[in-house]
Amino acid sequence: MILQRTIQNEVSTVGVGLHTGEKVKIILCPASEGHGVVFQRDDITGQPKITVNPQAVTETKLCSTLGTKDFSIATVEHLMSALSATGVDNILVRLDGSEIPIMDGSAISFIHLIKSAVIIEQTKEKEFVVINDVIEIVDGDKFARFEPYKGFLVDFTIDFPHPAFKSNDSQVSIDFFKDSYIDEISRARTFGFMQEVEYLRSNGLARGGSLENAIVLDEYKILNEDGLRYKDEFVRHKILDAIGDLYILGYPIIGKFIAHKSGHDLNNRLLRELIKNRDKWKVTSLSIDDIDRHNLSSFLKINEELNRSTQKNLQ
Numbered sequence: 001m002i003l004q005r006t007i008q009n010e011v012s013t014v015g016v017g018l019h020t021g022e023k024v025k026i027i028l029c030p031a032s033e034g035h036g037v038v039f040q041r042d043d044i045t046g047q048p049k050i051t052v053n054p055q056a057v058t059e060t061k062l063c064s065t066l067g068t069k070d071f072s073i074a075t076v077e078h079l080m081s082a083l084s085a086t087g088v089d090n091i092l093v094r095l096d097g098s099e100i101p102i103m104d105g106s107a108i109s110f111i112h113l114i115k116s117a118v119i120i121e122q123t124k125e126k127e128f129v130v131i132n133d134v135i136e137i138v139d140g141d142k143f144a145r146f147e148p149y150k151g152f153l154v155d156f157t158i159d160f161p162h163p164a165f166k167s168n169d170s171q172v173s174i175d176f177f178k179d180s181y182i183d184e185i186s187r188a189r190t191f192g193f194m195q196e197v198e199y200l201r202s203n204g205l206a207r208g209g210s211l212e213n214a215i216v217l218d219e220y221k222i223l224n225e226d227g228l229r230y231k232d233e234f235v236r237h238k239i240l241d242a243i244g245d246l247y248i249l250g251y252p253i254i255g256k257f258i259a260h261k262s263g264h265d266l267n268n269r270l271l272r273e274l275i276k277n278r279d280k281w282k283v284t285s286l287s288i289d290d291i292d293r294h295n296l297s298s299f300l301k302i303n304e305e306l307n308r309s310t311q312k313n314l315q
Contacts, residue, residue, distance in 0.1 A: 002126045004089040006030045007117035015101025021208035024097035031090035033124035039073045043096040052248045054271035060264035074099040081244030082110035085181040105189035105213040125285035131255030133280035137270045142261040144270040149256035151177040157260045158235045169232035187229045188236035191215035
């Protein structure tokens with residue numbers, strides 16, 4: 001059977017919050033089987049904790065924020081995406097601020113941090129959410145949908161009226177039981193528009209944003225001197241975000257996620273719709289024989305993939 005995973009060692013790093021602009025220390029700690037992904041605020045009396053789940057998402061404006069009436073933790077999606085990609089089920093994430101640091105705007109720094117902690121298998125079986133029927137949320141010309149599929153496939157389309165967004169680079173479809181998250185998605189950075197910066201900062205957002213941690217565009221072009229890391233980096237970052245948002249469910253998903261112009265809000269609404277439609281999915285453990293051997297073996301070789309790819313992608 002496929003087993004749950006945690007990390008072997010406690011590791012930490014320091015970075016700046018994209019929206020708060022505050023320096024934050026984050027510590028990843030090993031956790032026991034069945035613990036799940038739990039966030040803890042060390043800077044608050046009593047060190048309150050919250051376990052990821054769709055109902056814990058309190059804000060989806062420009063990022064996914066977890067919280068209660070007493071505290072919140074913003075911009076969790078990039079770290080959650082890295083945890084999903086590395087198959088980590090159980091972990092305690094401690095931080096001394098209200099926002100996960102943005103690092104370089106992608107997930108590669110978190111992938112590297114998790115790798116340095118050493119991923120280990122536990123003895124309890126990993127549980128998956130298997131999609132058995134279509135579940136969909138539609139909002140105007142936007143939609144997000146789950147469909148049955150023997151694997152985990154993400155098909156995402158974006159549509160921005162800007163010269164830098166080319167129509168032939170607006171759609172990407174990736175089956176993560178066949179293709180490499182590390183190579184195809186992990187380095188895709190968040191992006192934003194210069195004309196929105198003043199508005200965002202006047203509303204307490206994007207205070208930590210810069211050309212060092214985001215792709216920035218003016219009315220006509222990309223301002224980053226080094227350009228894009230992928231020719232379709234914008235839509236690949238949307239996939240990175242979506243994988244993190246979906247992992248807030250607390251389980252890896254066996255199914256197809258199809259999205260058109262979706263964002264954090266629609267992603268979370270889809271998870272809440274999934275929870276309401278209990279007859280359209282099941283929670284189950286899986287063996288290698290349950291899924292095509294070649295595809296699943298690619299999924300399980302994440303440690304070898306990390307060793308091969310992480311250092312190259314950090315350069």
